[in-house]
Amino acid sequence: MQRILQPGDIEALDRTSPQRVRLPRPVELFADRAARLAQKAQDNPIGDYLLFLSHLARAQQHAAATVQTAAPDAQAIAQAQEHSMPLLPAASHVDPAWHGVLDQLLDAVQDAPGLPEQLVPTIARLRAMPQDERDTLARRVLVGLLSESEDLAAAPLVMAALQVVFADRASRLREADIPYTDPATICPVCGTAPVASVLRIGGQSAGLRYLHCGTCATEWHMVRVKCSHCESTRGIRYQGLEQLQPGSAQADQTVLAETCDGCHTYRKLVNQEKDPLAEPLADDLATLLLDLLMGETDFARASMNPLLPMSDADPGPAVPGPEA
Numbered sequence: 089m090q091r092i093l094q095p096g097d098i099e100a101l102d103r104t105s106p107q108r109v110r111l112p113r114p115v116e117l118f119a120d121r122a123a124r125l126a127q128k129a130q131d132n133p134i135g136d137y138l139l140f141l142s143h144l145a146r147a148q149q150h151a152a153a154t155v156q157t158a159a160p161d162a163q164a165i166a167q168a169q170e171h172s173m174p175l176l177p178a179a180s181h182v183d184p185a186w187h188g189v190l191d192q193l194l195d196a197v198q199d200a201p202g203l204p205e206q207l208v209p210t211i212a213r214l215r216a217m218p219q220d221e222r223d224t225l226a227r228r229v230l231v232g233l234l235s236e237s238e239d240l241a242a243a244p245l246v247m248a249a250l251q252v253v254f255a256d257r258a259s260r261l262r263e264a265d266i267p268y269t270d271p272a273t274i275c276p277v278c279g280t281a282p283v284a285s286v287l288r289i290g291g292q293s294a295g296l297r298y299l300h301c302g303t304c305a306t307e308w309h310m311v312r313v314k315c316s317h318c319e320s321t322r323g324i325r326y327q328g329l330e331q332l333q334p335g336s337a338q339a340d341q342t343v344l345a346e347t348c349d350g351c352h353t354y355r356k357l358v359n360q361e362k363d364p365l366a367e368p369l370a371d372d373l374a375t376l377l378l379d380l381l382m383g384e385t386d387f388a389r390a391s392m393n394p395l396l397p398m399s400d401a402d403p404g405p406a407v408p409g410p411e412a
């Protein structure tokens with residue numbers, strides 16, 4: 089008897105079709121990120137901070153192995169698909185499991201090497217903070233509404249805990265659940281702008297460019313000719329240290345700034361073909377020098393790195409920047 093093929097079956101049969109969405113495998117993701125941050129901490133102007141973040145990512149890996157978030161809501165999925173909206177927008181779907189994860193991370197990093205001094209009172213403050221205040225802070229961190237310097241200092245720790253619960257939730261979705269969002273420049277799962285994009289190697293993703301969500305770690309495919317911020321196909325260019333600082337001794341082409349003449353922004357493209365261990369969020373942090381050089385051009389950074397909080401009023405890292 090013949091069976092009618094569903095769209096998912098057809099995609100599975102067609103080995104050549106690009107993988108549209110890569111859902112995270114959180115334990116592996118945080119383990120890879122921790123290793124990459126430790127590797128990139130060497131001879132890096134913000135090496136101490138990267139080393140601290142490597143310990144934080146290792147703690148995220150441990151938390152990800154045991155965290156329990158609520159099962160994705162079937163009704164919310166159907167509604168999002170119908171309206172081409174992100175499945176579970178981050179700020180309105182914070183899973184209460186994040187409190188336990190935050191406590192776990194605070195315990196794990198309080199004595200971590202490289203712990204920035206200004207985070208010592210922040211850790212104490214977050215520990216003592218009532219849950220409702222923590223939830224309010226979490227929502228402000230997620231929408232980027234941070235003006236108080238103490239909230240800015242807390243942001244990387246809050247984001248690290250949120251990343252664990254959002255990645256866990258995303259990991260339990262099926263590719264077929266993920267809507268096609270409009271615009272295609274925000275995460276189809278949680279609605280966050282991508283932190284960077286990555287050219288993947290291996291399997292069905294080989295040679296394809298994915299936008300990487302800094303909140304839930306979902307990756308979604310976007311053709312390379314398009315700007316990852318405004319979707320324009322005209323005037324896309326790449327700039328690396330070699331172009332920006334001729335004669336640069338560290339002219340590594342793994343991370344390039346992709347610039348768009350349409351919206352005058354840039355976002356980094358992390359190329360695994362140049363370095364298979366490259367990890368979008370870690371490599372973005374490890375190339376702050378590229379941001380400093382881009383700061384002298386007329387291209388603005390399209391979106392921030394969630395583990396390096398910047399205030400709108402005072403663009404510059406709130407937690408240790410490169411030594412001048």
Ligand SMILES: [Zn+2]
Nearest residue numbers: 275278301304
């Ligand atoms: Zn996301």
Ligand SMILES: [Zn+2]
Nearest residue numbers: 315318348351
């Ligand atoms: Zn653009």
